[in-house]
Amino acid sequence: MKKLSLLLILLCVVTVFSLAGCETQTQTQTSNTNQATQDTAKTEEETAEPVTLNWFSDVSFWNPPMTWSSDPNTFMGIITKKTGVKFSMNIPPQDGATKLSLMLVSGDIPDVITVADPGNATNIISKLVKSGKMWDLDELIKKYDPNSHLLKDFPNDIKKALIKRDGGWYAFPSHISSDDLRKTYPPSSQYYIDRNKYQFNDTIMVNGKLLKQAGIELSSLSTEQGLLDALKKIKDSNLKVNGADVIPLLVDGKNYWDTTMRSITSQFGGMNVDKNGNYRDLIYSSGYKHALEFLNKSVNEGFIDPSELTMDTNATAAAIVSGRVFAFWGNTANTHYADIQTNQPYWQSPAPVLSSTGAKPVFGKHYSPSVGWMQTFISKTTKEPEKVIKWLSYMSSNEGLYDSNGIEGINYTLDKNGMIDITDEGAKNDHTKTGFWAYWPFSNTSWENHVFEAPTDQLGPGGLMDTAVTTAFARSEKTVIFDNSALDVPPGYIQSKGLGNQETEIRNFVQAEIAKIITAKDLSEVDALYNNMVKKATSMGLDKIDEAKDAIMKQQSKEMGIPMMGINE
Template sequence: MKFMRGKFMLLVLLMFSLVFAGCSSNSNNETANKTESANQGSENNTGSTAKAVWFSTVDFWNPPSTWSTDPNTVQGAITEKTGLTFEFNIPAQDGETKLNLMLVSSGQDLPDLLTITNDVLGKKLIEAGKVWDLDEFLKKYDPESHLLTDFPADVKQTIVDRDGGFYAYPSHIDSEDARKVYPPSGQFYIDTVDYATNNGIVVNKNLLNEAGLTLDDIKTEKGLLAAYQKIKDLNLKVNGASVIPLLVDGKSYQEPTLGFLQDTFGAMPVDKDGNYRDRLLAPETKEALEFLYKASKSGYFEPGQMTVDNAAVKADMASGRVFTFIGNSANTSFQLNDYWTSSGPILSDKGTTPVLAKNKRAGGGWMHTFISKTTKEPEKLAKFLSFMTSKEGMLLHIYGFEGIHYNFDANGHIIKTEQGIKDASEYMTTGVSAFWPFHNTTFSYSMQQAPTAETDLQAVTANNVNSAYGKAKDTVIYNSAALELPADLFPADSEFANDELQIKTYKEAQIAKIIMSNDAAEFNKNYEDMITQLKKLGIEALDQERNNYIQEKSKQYGVVIKGVNS
């Protein structure tokens, strides 16, 4: 059970580093690579070419299904440098289940490379002795590897704390130590690191102007609800369809939509004394729920929004008839249209302070890539790991070929060509920007020319919207490093885990019931019923266990966190 803010930030970082081309696309077809047999025997600087199997549980990651060995392609250039081609095994669903079955199957060798996102599954691989410690692996098979001397120390420490050793290479590295080597190329990237967050309110400037409103008019809870009523009264239409005053984040609304409202009304997972407390028990959460109740009761959003999939959310956003969206902006593709902006925080009528969790500790990666101890090509895999993480390798697999896909400006920063942008958007066939497990956010933010409205309007639009909440003078940013709870804090067969599951199931149903209350009296009753039942189900005992963990981590990290409001 990870603190969700970290997860959302990883999506922000991925969105920028892939130039909005990666996460949102893609069929979930299982890919089985068929390397071109005509090139199997080609020679390179590591000897004859060999094939390795790359397994991933990330079903929406779709690298090229056919590995070309033509040196004029990204894949072929990688082969030329490392002597490896790859067959991808990416199940369309249940990848983690399939990997678990491999682990328990006696006599079955694991694939050569394993890319996963589940920390608990990673620990199983390590505890089973199936994967290499990367320091040990490189010292044995590539002792000259740069990773033995220049890997960011703060990132390595995070991985060691999590896994007990340096077992997994992390994707999307972003840390202070990494920025000492690769500093941001401009303020755009500084804002992205320091202030950006996916959860927020996204506002349609066209409709704002048409309604005779300004951003200042909707910066308070009272003002925003009044604006919704005005939009409704004006009966505005776009292409003959009525304007939607508020769009929530589909069937996942309880995390990003309610989560942002909890943030902006000041709910934190610790109380005034710094003790862990589930945000559902924070008084500010009642105000967040009441906002959604009022919006639903007044017809500012349709209850059916809380049941639709992400495709429906994106379609509504693309229609131009949404006045505001509250939720995870990465779920919307809003940046495709430049009329979107953000008013930042929604200031509470009760005078509480907006808060934003930012994990200031180095991350351990979104995707974690392991090397199997049963690989038949350890030397080549070691060279592959070293090359893909080198400056030369990252320039190749993230950006393509100089002169074709990118050029350097006078300051040594990358400017993508039209071909580069096109091929990155078609990474599933071109290979340009396709190797997400080895993307390095700090490297990209340093090497790329900082976007401007003239060079990359989509990126600027996204950054302006995603940074508005964090940059607002009213928002208090706190270091949430110690609040990152491990997924296996409660063992799967424990009473705590059972209680946690019951609470999750109950709260999802009860929150919807609260929002759909018929009147204020019913709202208050449903809310009080939720608090009572949560306590009966053991939420306070769970919070005490979580508190023990975060107090230990607070001492370890030297971070003191106390509630700003309640």
């Protein structure tokens, strides 16, 4: 019996170890099978032919690489490797919004669409939303990429603002910054807090090198007459750079009617609100008229060449690169890369330039959650919705944002806190070739202010020179700052009032008229042309448009708790 019992025990032990061995072998085989499956899937994903998508933009001066590269040392190559997509880019040099409108009608719609619609000038955002051919991003993400970070960390305050504007979350915005986003990405220093509060690109900047050569003090340019005197001194001095005459005053090319005029009008005290708190178009303000008079004087005195009014952004930047420009008044963002390329750390700003009328300079800043600048839509006609939303998720993720700065260890390094330090190699980057820093539609201002230390370098976007120039106006104790959030007009609002066509016609009319006014023979003709322009614009329906905008401004002013009142008039 003892022998039998021992035999049974031995059999049991053998059986247990046999079963354990079988289970271990089975687990090993299963693990090997799973790993083989994953490796196969990974290999298939990496070796699969990338999907080509069409990307259209109406932002004519956006200049990413137009030929998609598979080079792993470019951002395009990295994007393709990590998302399986590449792009055929379509960025018309002009009339992009018109061409996109025709695409909506024809049904030949790009997979990805990025637009900028300042002041609802073209109403293209409203057209895209109302076409019914754009994906609601909530629906698209939940259906094709339910684990996307965008469902968890896209800032709620910006999302609400987008939904309020469009009736749904259709657009992914660029250059986003908000209270909710700053909770996720706190600014790394007071420098970025101040920049968020005061920075604005439309301003005046002067060439400190030429300023010194001409023996002019920066402070003397802080009045209208002082600036005109300085421009005359520059013109009469016959200063030359590389054998070419210095340009006394450069406006923002063909954008002057928007950026240059808006900035001068603001510094000369013009607002969209009168002394009774009623909305009125900017052309009715005395600051706007005085801005026209200043530009007319500058043309007639030879400080501005009329050919500047038709220059494109590349030509404006080229003029800055040449070192020949004494003063530039317009969107300074159109000169940033020129600064990097030509090592020009000498730009300064005398802003505000005080009007000879005595009006207080006014600075309107959007302090409510911003809907950003460039707006990216995904078309329902795309044949690759899963690919395109995973690309969108990647581009907006921490991984994608870090990758957008280059290759770690080559273009940048990270310190122990994850802060980015651009290397010398990274500073030489040509975004038009490598794609690094080129994809503006995914610029995340709060993220950038979180992962970069306050700069110590003068040059580059966000550098000390850039910040000093673009915050000078708002930082001045002479400038009156107000929150202009209530002035936002929702896309499609004017169309809903039956005034869309009139608004487009009036905008085109005014744009043409101010060119005539600026190049008029004298101030007497300026006065006559200006009065005729205002009278004609009013008869075309501008007063009715102002009534509609006044109603929405007052509604939003009440909802936001932001009182609106004219400061000078």
